[in-house]
Amino acid sequence: MNLYETQHNCRNDLHFHTNVLLYSSVLTSSSFAKLQLPLNVIGPDSLAFDQQGRGPYTGVSDGRVLKYEGPTSGFTGFAHTSLYTNLAMKYRSKAVCYGTIDQNLWPICGRPLGLGFNYQTGELYIADAVSGLLVVGPGGGLATPLATSAEGVPFGLPDALDVDQLTGKVYFTDASSVYGIREIIQAVGNNDATGRLLEYDPRTTRLGQLGLQLVEMVPLYWAGLTTAKGTFWVAVNTGKFLLPTSPTGLEIDAHGNVLRTVNFEAEYGSTLISEVQERGDDACLNLYVGSFLASFVGVYTLNG
Numbered sequence: 001m002n003l004y005e006t007q008h009n010c011r012n013d014l015h016f017h018t019n020v021l022l023y024s025s026v027l028t029s030s031s032f033a034k035l036q037l038p039l040n041v042i043g044p045d046s047l048a049f050d051q052q053g054r055g056p057y058t059g060v061s062d063g064r065v066l067k068y069e070g071p072t073s074g075f076t077g078f079a080h081t082s083l084y085t086n087l088a089m090k091y092r093s094k095a096v097c098y099g100t101i102d103q104n105l106w107p108i109c110g111r112p113l114g115l116g117f118n119y120q121t122g123e124l125y126i127a128d129a130v131s132g133l134l135v136v137g138p139g140g141g142l143a144t145p146l147a148t149s150a151e152g153v154p155f156g157l158p159d160a161l162d163v164d165q166l167t168g169k170v171y172f173t174d175a176s177s178v179y180g181i182r183e184i185i186q187a188v189g190n191n192d193a194t195g196r197l198l199e200y201d202p203r204t205t206r207l208g209q210l211g212l213q214l215v216e217m218v219p220l221y222w223a224g225l226t227t228a229k230g231t232f233w234v235a236v237n238t239g240k241f242l243l244p245t246s247p248t249g250l251e252i253d254a255h256g257n258v259l260r261t262v263n264f265e266a267e268y269g270s271t272l273i274s275e276v277q278e279r280g281d282d283a284c285l286n287l288y289v290g291s292f293l294a295s296f297v298g299v300y301t302l303n304g
Contacts (some may be wrong), residue, residue, distance in 0.1 A: 037296055044060060045291070051122060130180070156179055170202065171199055237272050
């Protein structure tokens, strides 16, 4: 249980509103809170919690990975994928990256997206949209590059990432082998299907492509994480690209059956969401919601 959950689990005192939802004929009350990012940054696309349950950690638009330290301190800097971001943090008067949402600076500052901890080592693996696959130690700081290509093909858009806690292997997607993060609209318009699912083994440093091909829409519109129950929460955005009409979280089982549906339109409007991650249990379940465009991490509490 992380710091936020320890202090505010199943309470509505910091939430903006509550409502009642119907899941599988069971009435469930819900409430929503915002974990606000620092000023002038957006895009908590992916979320991670360390082996002590602390966090969430998330990458943002200025190339930093931030760590949530609780309601008093909020988000603070933990790691970065570019030396320029490090310099900007040290010499703020000459800042190049710090506090920016300028996409043109991403090739300089980095743009961390997918995150995942190895609980045995405490290392945080990062899929950066422009810097490739990186890793940073438990103390944070400047991340170490691991790979920028696989099987002779450079990464176009490293995106979602997860770590197998049994083997230590890192699985991540390269959403396109042709288009970069600033060319997403062209990728979708051209029906790009060059995305890849990749496997990195830290023990051997071997990086290879699995026998799957991904369409660009998959990592952007359908990102899922397993729960302790063996189910998945996935973020789904319906509607036209970049203009979703109904950002929704779905919990599905291993057979593809939808167990629960949570609509986030009241909280996000037409803003695209990228991830839904479960913490807690059915008596009091927190859903942490990531978004490439929002200025906050959403925390949706379900009281069973």
